Structure formats: C-alpha cells, structure tokens
Amino acid sequence: MFSTIVVGTDGSANSEAAVRVAAEMVSLGGGKLHVVSAYHPLSAADVTSIRSSLPEEFREVIDADGAVRDRLRSAGRIGQHAGIEIVEHPVEGDATESVLDVAEEVDADLIVVGSRGLRGLRRTLGSVSTRLVHHSNRSVLVVHPKP
Numbered sequence: 432m433f434s435t436i437v438v439g440t441d442g443s444a445n446s447e448a449a450v451r452v453a454a455e456m457v458s459l460g461g462g463k464l465h466v467v468s469a470y471h472p473l474s475a476a477d478v479t480s481i482r483s484s485l486p487e488e489f490r491e492v493i494d495a496d497g498a499v500r501d502r503l504r505s506a507g508r509i510g511q512h513a514g515i516e517i518v519e520h521p522v523e524g525d526a527t528e529s530v531l532d533v534a535e536e537v538d539a540d541l542i543v544v545g546s547r548g549l550r551g552l553r554r555t556l557g558s559v560s561t562r563l564v565h566h567s568n569r570s571v572l573v574v575h576p577k578p
Contacts, residue, residue: 445545
C-alpha cells in the first residue's frame with residue numbers, strides 16, 4: 432500500500448485533520464510519516480517591530496521560529512497517539528514546493544493535505560492543495576473537514 436507518506440501542515444484545523452488521517456494510514460499499514468511545515472522567517476526588523484507594538488510583559492515571548500515548532504510538535508502528538516514515529520521537516524519557502532521537494536527526497540508513495548488552510552476562506556480547494564493535485568507526480572489525498 433502506502434509505506435512512505437508526506438503530509439503538509441500549516442497548523443489549521445484542516446491540516447491537522449490531514450495529519451490525523453495520514454497517521455492513521457501509517458499506523459494501519461506500517462511505514463513512515465513525514466510532516467512538512469513550510470515557513471517564511473521573520474527578519475530582525477519584523478521581530479523588533481512586532482515586539483515594540485506589544486505590552487512590555489509580552490515582548491520576550493515573540494519567537495520567529497515558534498509557529499513552525501508548534502505545528503510540528505502538534506503533529507508529533509498526533510503521531511504519538513497513533514503509535515507511530517513522525518519525521519519532522521521544517522522547510523523555509525513556499526508550502527507547495529516544500530511538500531513536493533520532501534516527497535521527492537523521501538520517495539513518498541502518497542501526499543496528504545487538508546482541503547484548505549488558514550487563508551482558504553472560500554468553498555473551493557485551497558491554493559496549496561490545488562497546486563499539489565495539479566503538479567505532483569505522486570498520488571495526493573485531499574482531506575476535507577467533516578460538516
């Protein structure tokens with residue numbers, strides 16, 4: 432079946448549903464789950480600007496890499512609950528390209544992604560899932576939220 436699965440996450444509810452589905456597939460059939468979270472790092476000027484706009488007691492909690500670590504930590508908990516090991520891939524750059532690159536690197540049998548992420552507020556597939564379906568040379572499973 433599918434022994435090497437790559438799943439993309441942006442921390443949204445839809446992407447977490449995709450991680451759960453992918454983890455369940457791996458737990459049933461064995462194999463490896465690779466979780467990709469793409470990011471664009473904040474510049475030092477961006478971090479300084481954000482910090483200056485916050486009340487003093489919150490300024491030190493701004494962490495430019497914190498969001499990607501949180502997303503991967505959340506996916507790790509899902510994997511732990513499913514009894515599988517997750518390989519984390521924090522990747523700087525475009526989400527679609529990051530998922531495709533990791534899928535190529537690990538020779539994935541399947542790519543799993545949520546139907547839309549944080550920016551996909553319309554009733555169609557999100558841009559990342561649409562681009563993956565159209566540009567991947569591997570099977571792609573798009574997970575839709577339950578109504």
